[in-house]
Amino acid sequence: MTFNRREFNRLLLTAAASAGATGLTVPALAAPDAKTILGQSDAIRNPQTSFVVDVHLLNYENGKLDGQTKVTTHSRKQGGQFQTLVYITAPSIDRGKILLRNGNILWLYDPKSRASVRISPRQRLLGNASNGDVVSSNLVGDYNPVLEGTETIADGDRQNRNCYRLKLSSASSSTPYSAVTFWVDAATSRPIKGKYYTKSGSLIKVAWYRSWKSQMGEVRPTEVVIADAFDPKKVTLMRMNAFRPRNLPQSWFRKEWLPRFELQGSS
Incomplete structure (x- = not known):
């Protein structure tokens, strides 16, 4: 899929339309609890087992490509959360750098x-x-969710979806964002949209999940469109490709082992 100016403008229109959307309703008594909703959405966002996926990040400004990074993400399920190793493959200046998440600690090698x-x-x-954003995680492990109600919103393809609206509060200082408003399709449990906030309560970005494809036994989003809340001319497209199961040894997810991983590459 080509991310051209027309597509860029369409996403900005979606952002403007959804920003003013109203119609939040109190959830029905039969609605599942917030943690269940978020957990079901997590299982669609990421396989709930050890896996590897290629990720391509493309940065756009005014509809023009302004930079890109390619990584291969290795994720090992440990309890209810992931240990994640992100190996940067491009650009060449950054090739071989590694992001490692082990528990609530993130390292750069x-x-x-x-x-x-x-x-x-x-x-x-x-x-x-x-x-x-590039390390695999279960939101239900990093945030405390509250179900605020149901709401019809436009998704990344400007199709209306009836969604549960969740308010996520950070469970620790190591989470990427202090708070998130998160919409989950009430019929399919698919993640649809997220608004991400700083500690001061300022909106920092808006993200839409889209491009649904069958990957590792589930139809998952293979694109996340991320719009800058401060500058609507800036959009980042995150593409996930080739999810595959992989038996990943626990030894990989220690910072002392990272120099050895660099020698082996991302295979």
Whole structure:
């Protein structure tokens, strides 16, 4: 799919229309609880087993490509959350750098210095995508959800969806965002849209999930469109491709092992 100016403008219109959407209703008594809704959505966003996926991040400004990064993400299910190792494959200047999430700690390994530095999940990898966006996670493990009601909103393809609206509050200081408003399709449990907020309550970005394809036994979103809340001319497209199951040894997910992973590459 080509992300051209027409597509860029269409997403901006979607953002403007959805920003003013109203019609929140109190959920019916039969509605599932917030944690169940979020957990079902998590299982669609990511396989709930160890897997590898290729991710391509494309940064646009005024509809023109302004930068891109390619990574291969390795995720190992550990309890209810993931340990994640993100190997950067492009651009060449960053090739071999690794992001590692182990528990609530995020490390950046640089093969040039052979050093690992602790970093924040909220720092940006590219454009509007933060480090926390490219590491696999279950939102239900990082946030405390509350069901606010149901609401009809436009999805990433400008199709109206009847959704549960969840308010997510950060469960720890290591989460990428302090709070999230998250919409989940009431009929399919698919994630539809998220609004992400800073600690001060400022909206930092809006994201739409789209391009649904069968991957590892489930129809999953293979694109996330991320719009900058401060500058609507900036949009980042995150594309996921080739989800595949992989038996990943626990030894990979220790910062002491990262120099050895750099020698092996991302295979």
